[in-house]
C-alpha cells in the first residue's frame with residue numbers, strides 16, 4: 001500500500017499504546033500505515049492510497065473486497081475520534097484522549113469494482129454522535145466514481161479496555 005501523506009495524520013495522534021493496528025498503526029512495522037486527515041473545515045475526513053498488486057481480488061486489477069472493508073475500518077475509527085474531539089472543541093493530540101474508537105458494526109456496499117492502478121480516495125462524515133457512539137458514513141471513489149460505501153457504528157473504548 002502507498003498511503004498518500006500530508007501533515008499529521010489522526011493515527012499519529014493516538015498515543016503509543018494505540019499505534020499498533022495492522023491497517024493504520026504507525027508503530028506496526030509490517031502494517032499498511034493508512035493515514036486519515038481532517039478536511040480544512042473539519043466537516044469530513046479523507047484517506048488516499050494506491051494499492052500494491054498483491055491486494056488484488058478474484059478479477060485481475062480489482063481490489064480485494066476484504067481490503068476495501070479494512071480501509072473503511074481504519075478510516076472510520078480515526079474519523080470517529082476526530083468528530084468526537086471536534087464536537088467538544090478539542091484538538092486531537094496524545095493528551096486529549098477523550099475518545100479512541102473501535103468498530104462495533106461495519107456495513108459495506110460494494111457498488112463497482114475498485115481499480116488498482118490509480119489513487120483511491122475515501123471521505124467520511126458524521127451521521128450521529130453521542131458520548132460513546134459515533135455513526136460514520138464513508139464513500140470510496142476512484143476516477144471520481146463512487147465504488148463502495150460504508151456505514152460504521154464506532155464505540156469509544158473505556159479506560160479499562
Ligand SMILES: CCCCCCCCCCCCCC(=O)SCCNC(=O)CCNC(=O)[C@H](O)C(C)(C)COP(=O)(O)OP(=O)(O)OC[C@H]1O[C@@H](n2cnc3c(N)ncnc32)[C@H](O)[C@@H]1OP(=O)(O)O
Pocket residue numbers: 014018021024073074077078100101102103104105130132133153155156157161
Ligand atoms: C484496548 C483498546 C484499544 C483501542 C484502540 C483504539 C485506537 C485504534 C484504532 C484502530 C482501530 C481499527 C479498527 C479495528 O480494528 S477495531 C477492532 C474490531 N472491533 C472489535 O474488536 C470490537 C469488539 N467489540 C467490543 O469490544 C464491544 O462490543 C464494543 C466496545 C464495540 C461495545 O461494547 P460496550 O459494552 O463498550 O458498549 P455498549 O454495549 O455499552 O454500547 C455502546 C453503544 O454502542 C452501541 N453498539 C454496540 N455494539 C453495537 C453493534 N454491534 N451494532 C450497533 N450498535 C452497537 C450500543 O447500542 C450503544 O449505543 P446507545 O444505546 O448508547 O445508543
